[in-house]
Amino acid sequence: MGSKIVKANTANGHLALQDAELVRKQLWTQVLAYNLIRTLMPQAAARHEIEPRTISFKGALQTLEAFQPVNARQGHRNAAFRIALDQHLLDAVARHRVADRPDRFEPRRRKRRPKPYDRLMKPRQMAKRHILNDFRENEVPFVGSTHARNP
Numbered sequence: 001m002g003s004k005i006v007k008a009n010t011a012n013g014h015l016a017l018q019d020a021e022l023v024r025k026q027l028w029t030q031v032l033a034y035n036l037i038r039t040l041m042p043q044a045a046a047r048h049e050i051e052p053r054t055i056s057f058k059g060a061l062q063t064l065e066a067f068q069p070v071n072a073r074q075g076h077r078n079a080a081f082r083i084a085l086d087q088h089l090l091d092a093v094a095r096h097r098v099a100d101r102p103d104r105f106e107p108r109r110r111k112r113r114p115k116p117y118d119r120l121m122k123p124r125q126m127a128k129r130h131i132l133n134d135f136r137e138n139e140v141p142f143v144g145s146t147h148a149r150n151p
Helices: 003-009 020-048 057-074 079-095 124-137
Strands: none
Touching (some): 057 079
């Protein structure tokens, strides 16, 4: 599975989950979904006698999402209906083709830059209060000011 798919499904590769077990489950779920879609694409290509790499992955994903309510409601019907529905799904997946664009390329750049600050992990007002308290405790008076102490 490519890192592009992980990035697309996890907001640029950053997981919002903090529990390691949930992150592991999310990644395995994505690997399973990716492999199922990649298995469906050659089936659709074979049915229409086209190259599997000419079928759009994103188009296949969107088609599966569009068919999901029909599958959920009509899944209990007889086998003939299910076979016909699966054939319609394969036909719809095969319609999403990738155009031949030989001159297309994308520059590789990191979108998220490392920042010199920590992430804000508590409410902003609480963080401001904490900064003000630290500042007051560590305040160094200026020489010549009215607050300066004479030794």
